[in-house]
Amino acid sequence: xxxxxxxxxxxxxxxxxxxxxxxxxxxxxxxxxxxxxxxxxxxxxxxxxxxxxxxxxxxxxxxxxxxxxxxxxxxxxxxxxxxxxxxxxxxxxxxxxxxxxxxxxxxxxxxxxxxxxxxxxxxxxxxxxxxxxxxxxxxxxxxxxxxxxxxxxxxxxxxxxxxxxxxxxxxxxxxxxxxxxxxxxxxxxxxxxxxxxxxxxxxxxxxxxxxxxxxxx
Amino acid sequence: xxxxxxxxxxxxxxxxxxxxxxxxxxxxxxxxxxxxxxxxxxxxxxxxxxxxxxxxxxxxxxxxxxxxxxxxxxxxxxxxxxxxxxxxxxxxxxxxxxxxxxxxxxxxxxxxxxxxxxxxxxxxxxxxxxxxxxxxxxxxxxxxxxxxxxxxxxxxxxxxxxxxxxxxxxxxxxxxxxxxxxxxxxxxxxxxxxxxxxxxxxxxxxxxxxxxxxxxxxxxxxxxxxxxxxxxxxxxxxxxxxxxxxxxxxxxxxxxxxxxxxxxxxxxxxxxxxxxxxxxxxxxx
Numbered sequence: 240x241x242x243x244x245x246x247x248x249x250x251x252x253x254x255x256x257x258x259x260x261x262x263x264x265x266x267x268x269x270x271x272x273x274x275x276x277x278x279x280x281x282x283x284x285x286x287x288x289x290x291x292x293x294x295x296x297x298x299x300x301x302x303x304x305x306x307x308x309x310x311x312x313x314x315x316x317x318x319x320x321x322x323x324x325x326x327x328x329x330x331x332x333x334x335x336x337x338x339x340x341x342x343x344x345x346x347x348x349x350x351x352x353x354x355x356x357x358x359x360x361x362x363x364x365x366x367x368x369x370x371x372x373x374x375x376x377x378x379x380x381x382x383x384x385x386x387x388x389x390x391x392x393x394x395x396x397x398x399x400x401x402x403x404x405x406x407x408x409x410x411x412x413x414x415x416x417x418x419x420x421x422x423x424x425x426x427x428x429x430x431x432x433x434x435x436x437x438x439x440x441x442x443x444x445x446x447x448x449x450x451x452x453x454x455x456x
Numbered sequence: 457x458x459x460x461x462x463x464x465x466x467x468x469x470x471x472x473x474x475x476x477x478x479x480x481x482x483x484x485x486x487x488x489x490x491x492x493x494x495x496x497x498x499x500x501x502x503x504x505x506x507x508x509x510x511x512x513x514x515x516x517x518x519x520x521x522x523x524x525x526x527x528x529x530x531x532x533x534x535x536x537x538x539x540x541x542x543x544x545x546x547x548x549x550x551x552x553x554x555x556x557x558x559x560x561x562x563x564x565x566x567x568x569x570x571x572x573x574x575x576x577x578x579x580x581x582x583x584x585x586x587x588x589x590x591x592x593x594x595x596x597x598x599x600x601x602x603x604x605x606x607x608x609x610x611x612x613x614x615x616x617x618x619x620x621x622x623x624x625x626x627x628x629x630x631x632x633x634x635x636x637x638x639x640x641x642x643x644x645x646x647x648x649x650x651x652x653x654x655x656x657x658x659x660x661x662x663x664x665x666x667x668x669x670x671x672x673x674x675x676x677x678x679x680x681x682x683x684x685x686x687x688x689x690x691x692x693x694x695x696x697x698x699x700x701x702x703x704x705x706x707x708x709x710x711x712x713x714x715x716x717x718x719x720x721x722x723x724x725x726x727x728x729x730x731x732x733x734x735x736x737x738x739x740x741x
Contacts, residue, residue: 310668310669316665318666319666329658340661343459344665
């Protein structure tokens, strides 16, 4: 499903990633760990074609970084749910509208949208906040909205870039529990984090990066 | 599909209502440019009828041979008047010619010479409507070949000179129209760029959630359509009522094209959509 073939990506002003080879399976839950600047976010960005490798090839859900045209990137992103550390929510829209956005993009009807958003709200325990605006919620709640928005379209992969980075430990554990639940339903989850404590004792694959290289798996 | 279209339309409408300042600036830009353009259209529209009117004032004179009788001249007049470019023909006989000479030069030619040497002539007025310079010139060439005609005096050279001035005016008119459209495109394009950079977060979120470029563009196009319709319609009202007031105040008869509103709104829509697309091309893909 996800394949990194000898990937190198260089930033002009900071270090990138070098000669990475990785394969991640369909239903895997996988942590990318490492200190800030180790290349975790770069790997995720390469997965949703926000960046393109200088060397090597990324294959995601049947699309290849070498062949995909810029105008077709959206087709891959329709199948990927992305969770950001800074939430990236629309402040002028309610929680419901934020979560419904990917469904509008996918052309769902109003009734279907309503039922899918309700499911996502329930899963993330946000049902009572549906009509609130993001700035009326705490950081943890906003991050759950972000998760709900990512899962509502039933994606094949969830990419979570430091989803607990701005949260207290309790909220962090709650987020992780939701992601585990999503994974149990068959969605591949790739989560970048530098919070070793949070993932300790979790039975999932951990890929450790340092200075742009995989140092342990 | 219908749900998607409804969503995009409502997004465009919501964006339009949310971004009041940007949209206000864009509408003012359109209003100023299209008021000038609308005024140009009205002036251009009236230039044609004014020119036609002046052209119709031109006449030519046919000087007949000395041996042509009054009866023959009546036949000649009938023949000339049968042509569609001719509106009327006046016979100036030898006596009238002498009177005109007296009026213009203050001398009685018959007293001076003891006889009247002035020829009989026909003053021919051209048809006001459907003036066609080529047809007139062809007719004059024909008349010059008639046996009873001594000569034809035609001030076509003045018409040519006026035609040159009209062409020059039309040239500057077109340059001005192109200039205004170009300025409008630049200004609308910059407003759209500003609007898009204000909403870069929104665009980014849409992109990360799998929106195609077309999906992102459509609400901006809808916004642009609304701006164009409002801006150009107000401009049309302004131009229309200004000329109504000018007509009544100065007792003029400036004509306004019945389809001026369609020209203005249509051109503005094309300009707005092109400018939006131009701005978005630079930001998306």
